Amino acid sequence: MRRFVTLALVALALASCGGPDARPRRDPPPNERTRVEVVAVPAQQSPPESGPPRDIDFPDVVTATTSSGLATNTVRFGDLPVVYLRLVVRTGGAADPAELPGLAHFVSQMLKEGTQTRTSAQLAEAVEFLGAELDVGDDEENVYVMVRALTDHLDAAMELLADVARNPRFSDSELRRLKAREHDRLRLLAQQPHHLARRTLYAELYGAHPYARIDTTPAAVDRVRRTDLVRWHGQHLVPNNTLLIAVGNVDPSAVQQSAERHFGRWRSRPVRRLTYPSPPTRTERQVVIVDRPSSQQSTIFVGNLALARNAPTFVRLEVANQVLGGSAASRLFMDLREQRSLTYGAYSQVAERAQVAPFVAFARVRNQVTAEAVAGLFEHLDRIVAEAPPAEELANAQRYLSDSFPLQIETAARIGHMVQQLRVFDLPEDYWDTYRSSIRGVTPADAHGAAQAYIQPDRALIVAVGRAADIAEPLRRYGPVRIIDTNGRVASTLAQQAAE
DSSP: OHHHHHHHHHHHHHHHTTSTTOOOOOOOOTTOOOOOOOOOOOOOOOOOOOOOOOOOOOOOOEEEEOTTOOEEEEEEOOSSSEEEEEEEESOOGGGSOTTSTTHHHHHHHHHTSOBSSOOHHHHHHHHHHHTOEEEEEEOSSOEEEEEEEEGGGHHHHHHHHHHHHHOBOOOHHHHHHHHHHHHHHHHHHTTOHHHHHHHHHHHHHHTTSGGGOOSOOHHHHHHOOHHHHHHHHHHHOSGGGEEEEEEESOOHHHHHHHHHHHHTTOOOOOOOOOOOOOOOOOOSOEEEEEEOTTOSEEEEEEEEEEEOTTOTTHHHHHHHHHHHTSSTTSHHIIIIIIITOOEEEEEEEEOOOSSOEEEEEEEEEEGGGHHHHHHHHHHHHHHHHHSOOOHHHHHHHHHHHHHHGGGGGSSHHHHHHHHHHHHHTTOOTTTTTTHHHHHHTOOHHHHHHHHHHHOOGGGOEEEEEEOHHHHHHHHGGGSOEEEEOTTSOEEEEEOOOOOO
């Protein structure tokens, strides 16, 4: 212990002298002037201005078809020896029967719970043996299965993908476990204001259209049976209703040969194309409040139906939305958060659907400032519709969208998703190649015209999730108010406040 103290004192003494190599310090005599050497620093030159952003060549998509009719899309990408496989069924939640919302979701989740030749545990073991990843998903338009593996294991990964998609076990015991998990998930969602606001908004905007259903229900969870899953699988998961996307350091011919080997004898069947009722037409503003008496905050959605993803004017609206609320540099955020301090964030968004999708502005605020926040949202909604954005503001929005685009094509998974968008939304083949130039080509008049056509503040639906006793009365100025509980049951209504 004494030795450690001695060493510490020596180290401290050396440090006070500037280290073991430092020379003894000598103070200058009182009459010695300190000389200061002045060094001329050259003037800092401004960096050269960057040129306009160029279009980015989206990787080539090599297309082919197996003898069964399965369309294949292969993208050679990256230097890592990895391949990403994505099998996309062109049917999703929008095709669910009205009495079984969420059926496509049940099918997607059950696909990874075992096949005719592998139990759930054996399937997980096979994936782990390859060092691969298996995942499933679903949305309004699609059910999809994804496998990520080393390129050397391409054929084994394709065999796994085919087994999962073509030969699901749909085990009753696994279905019971899934139903228990779904009940737990729904109970958690029922407590989340964002989910309640979204569920209410879509139900009100879409009416009888299947887009009105954003999730399953407890009643549907109880009702679904194995026979429902088998029937859905037989009707929709067939090669002529499915596409395969492969992205990675792979040869397209190798992908095609493997796809033919594992999907070539898959039997095609006619797939009935569904037609959906038109959503209701809104003629006035309305307010729906989801009453949560214990809430200290209000979650606010203001929206209307806008356009389909493949509409020619989608990019124009995307630019207008970026000016309004697409990021933290947009009007809503800079005003409601930075200037007024009403919220941690206020944004707007244009959803993507094969059919008409909504435009929504949203924020979360304290109950006491709900009315002020709604007023602020409408100030900016009215402005984006009333006048074209200034040239500088438009340029900033275009720069944000254009400069962030290259980040979207940095991974195989992201490229696979973008190829899926090309096919599912029937976008032009060169859509991503020309995306940046399309963004830059939007003029102030174009953005203004898109905002006028698709943002409708005078016919918007306002959904607020919060304490109705605090927020209902001040929101009457925007339209008739309907107050519902968290299960959707109407508690009371209020007439619109007369104009002063």
